[in-house]
Amino acid sequence: MNDSVVDPKDVEHVAELARVDLSAAERERFTGQFEEILSYFEALDEVPELETDPELTNVLRADEVRESLDQEEALANAPDSEDGYFKGPPVS
């Protein structure tokens, strides 16, 4: 046995971290599927560590005021807004 055995509580926990509610049927299905998929990912253990030199370069630009969406455009797709602000659910 390896240590990746998944139980429904693990699925519930990650779902909570990811802010996604699941139906009981989904939780059940995901438990079996995650077990299978994560065991497949286990083979990554065999991958050697490599000295890598990432090809990254900084891309900079002057910090200047430029044209952007106006407030009305930015709010146009919001399900709810008030006085020019996004309106979300209560924070507690």
Next chain:
Amino acid sequence: MTYNAYITKEQITGSSEGPLAGKTVAVKDNISTDGVQTTCGSAMLEGYIPPYDATVVERLKAAGATIPGKTNMDEFGMGTTTETSAFGAVENPAAEGHVPGGSSGGSAAVVAAGDADLALGTDTGGSIRCPAAFCGVVGIKPTYGLVSRYGLIAYANSLEQIGPIAPTVEAAAELLEVIAGPDERDATTQDATVHGTEYDFAAAADGDIEGFDIGVPIELVEGADDGVAEQFWAAIDELETMGASYHEVELPSVEHAVQAYYVIAMGEASSNLARFDGVGYGQSGGYEGNWNDTFARSREAGFGEEVKRRILLGTYALSAGYQDKYYRKAQDARAWVKRDFDEALAEADVLASPTMPVSPFERGESLDDPLKMYLADANTTPVNLANLPAISVPAGETDDGLPVGIQFVGPAFGEETIIRAGSALA
């Protein structure tokens, strides 16, 4: 016959002149179009109207293209069959009763059916090349950084590129010329001229492969179904008669490519899709309660099952205690794949393999078995991990009449080379 290939049919007219004047170019529904609904195939974004154009859409319009609508896709690009769309599955016009491949299945289907001259897709782990192969058309996944991703609604930023789907290699190359080039709004784009290419992609479609040396990664052929491998070798034979030669190469790292791809893509997806909380845009569901509960319920209602699966697995792979085990090892595997490809390409002009190891699934066949669907990406995902360009070109049909595609992979910014190789066949 309708293939359910469009989510929104609304015409966008470009400028009256330009290289694409008189041409229709369908656009995948994860690419933002100013004033025209863009859903990513998700109920979460039903009714979302972008307030700006993606850079590629601006370039299409300036080149004179007419956009006939937005094409159907696997939800947020997550699928290999275009069956996970909230707006229904797409059928394959080239193989009825079968899937068109995914996730850009709608884009490949409209080109295969002749409903649009050309189309744009996006490729994160094969999402242009797979549907091109399954629908019997041509698709190009550009080098990472050749085409701007500004306005592309992100799934896995470090892997994805926008690219063309067309009936011929030359037509795909012409469309690539229009959309390629640096963009100050996407800092990951590069000027290809620095890498020795002049963006003369269409001119490279001359079919002249005299003296070409083709490397065949043996692992990617051995994993293919017999009917697919047969067509692949027939295509290699044909290329040999035109003056090319081939040798076998070994890429031991590719055994880990699908694992590495899914860990990285799911990890990036879990972060990218956190923005869909029903406040700034998208469906809120209007639930009562505190924000964590409300967000979780909006996301339960707005996302389909494959999207939830990938968000959760990505969250798991990045969570405390598992990051070293999964995510860091996946990054090591990515570097290994890249090194393997670079070494093989130092000894060959292009690498060739079947695009997909299997022929198109029957509709519904893989939906209950996510791992089976993931494993079908064995030949396409290594290319995204290595940031390289690749083209899928039709290579005949299996005995059952199902389309087969051959894939050519080239060095970074070697689009002209893969276009030349592909143009010898289509």
